Amino acid sequence: MLAAETNVDDPGIDDPGIVDGRGAADPARPADLSERLPALDALRGLALLGVLAINLEGEFRVSIFRQFLPGPPEAGLDRWIDAVLLTFVDMKAFALFPLLFGVGLAIQVERGAGRPRRTVLLLRRLLVLLGFGLVHLVLIWNGDILTAYAVAGLAVLPLLFGPTWLMGAACAACLAVFALQSLLPPLLPPIVAFPDRAWLVRQVADADRVYATGGFFEILDFRIREIAGFLPLHAFVLPRTLGLFLLGALAWRAGLVRRAARFAAGLWGFAALAAGTGVVLTLATAARSYSGWPSLGRFEAVGASVGTILLALGYAAAILAAGTTRTGRRGLAWAEPVGRMAFTNYIVQSLVLGVVFYGYGLGLFGRLGLTAGLGIVLALYAVQVVGSRLWLRRFRHGPLEWLWRVLAYGRALPLRRA
Template identity: 55%
Template sequence: MASDGAASPRPISPAGRIDAIDVLRGLALLGVVAINVVNEFRVSIFEQFLSPKSPTSPIDSAIEAILTLAVEMKALALFSLLFGAGLAIQFERLANSERRTSLLVRRLVVLLVFGLIHLCLIWNGDILTEYALAGLIVLPFLFGPRWLLAVAALAFLVLYLAMQAAPPDGLFPSTATITQHVADANRIYATGGFLDVLAFRLREIPLIVPLHVFVFPRTIGLFLFGAFAWRTGIPQSRPRRLLSIGAPCIGLGAALILAGADALGTILLALGYGAVIIGIAHLASGKKLLGWAAPMGRMAFTNYLAQSLIFGWIFYGYGLGLFGRLGVANALAIGVAVYIGQVFFSAWWLRRYRYGPVEWLWRTLMYGVPQPMLHSPIEAVR
């Protein structure tokens, strides 16, 4: 195996993937869908910063509160942990290849290109650009020992918590700017044609960048922590150990969030979610219960981009124009329906092909040669 990796690096085969991690990624994507469709496609992302908010029904208020406490930022934190672990897995698999550094840099640069296209042409709520830049910062740390990953993760997370406690002056736009921007978004996103929406989306990017700057240290810290967790063998641990780690993290994280310490509580809650879900997915009964999410996780890149295209058509003026016209519950129902459709599509697709279409393109551009798309005879039998 080592000599093969040294001679011709290639992606891991579908049979070699860790199903529990794919399950976690698939479930985390459900949280991302819920938050994106409610807070960023249904209304302007900046509406949450206005006070008072538009009146909502009791059901909408209850759902919004649950999403805020249990899902918002936690799902993205899970994705950050998984991305860091995935980067460490790639780094480990390419250990015997002279091209390891160039391949991993190319992987992240390709992701950056995808992210910029997504950001500018499809949806400016993109997270891929931030992940690619954070990955390039984290990559050199992977050459160091485990303790360096742990110390660096702690340092970046402390920086993030410090920024939450004392936000830098002048980082965010004024309330007047946000108010005017939300009014423009309500008009253009709801009624504008594709070119109108595109032009406004590009104008919106400078206002969105500070939001990414504000959480960028957390993203780097969680990448590093995910890599550290992989190297210490935590995701591969026995279910009982994972559950014993995850349950206290969930309890303490929830307590901190209820007490108002949202930033730290969110990190702990995400860690707890991850440990508990992977622990359950390692069990035979857990595989039956959660196995449906693994194909969704294996095609997370394709599904994430497809969601932007689908929700853009549903909510913006060049499609159904539902922007600003739906309550939280109705928007969430649409998001869940799209997610369920993607669950079935992902399972159907992966019975026929090795990778999702975007995953295939990403790997092909990373390795510089077309990757096999169809299953091998052995994989087809499995």
């Protein structure tokens, strides 16, 4: 998930390059902390809260495949929490990270123009991220998104060296495929077939047993065997991931990020329009789900997909615009440290939730309601906000952000602040 701290050394997850005496980034040296983009750090920190809530609600608390089976609706306060998450958070938070990742990739490509060593470094960073993702996927949690981001980053990288019109065309094509793919199955065979109902029933029952009561190695074995079932889900969101990578890169090229103050009025206007339209589309889907009204079938899925993207873009534009004002910067400052350490915090969330829900820990899998789960989300996130601030007072980067840089550069780098 994780784009990065938005500086030049990481695809969305690190910092801008050190500038030499001629005003050019030195590709051989890692960056300092002088060129941060605080609004993006804050946006990443806020998105991390949404990701934590959705991961707990639908992937740690119960099997991710339960959502595809009929079941009794949530009741009481859980029902309201579910509705709010579905409307304002679900998939929207996940859509923000590809945007940020795309911005980071574009920064690095731009500053490394004409410097082959910088391009090699970027490739190494993506390959190291892939390694981190595979470890996370297998040993900790198979809902990992780092692996998908690394692969998607490698896929879009050639486009980032091309003309803007080509990036724009590819971006539009990817987002159109994502929005319209629910209409395509009658016309095209699926890339990866979705499991049938019998498989889903069996998988959910096995997950309820293994995750709640199994030891570490039993869960590890089950997690590895379950990975194949995730492929259709990854195939479904891949066009969105690619499209949002490119959209983030286009936003950087257009100057919307680095010169946000110049475009503040337009950003506010776009935020209102995109978020308003997105809320209407997602509310329509949620209302149908909770009211029992007749489904619009495949067109309902199109509306939900478009609404997800628009609402995420509205959030991003609003945070960028807010970051251009003194009041906005002060209001967002608390989220910056947790956003700067997004990679570390993401992995820590997986470790903590594994201990809470899996059998080798508290074994609460399948036993916790949404209200109690939200309490865990807020408590864990609050600890991360405070912990990130305290850590960054003494250190330049989060521990995993630092390790990522060390592995990419292939040499020791300073961690403590001077």
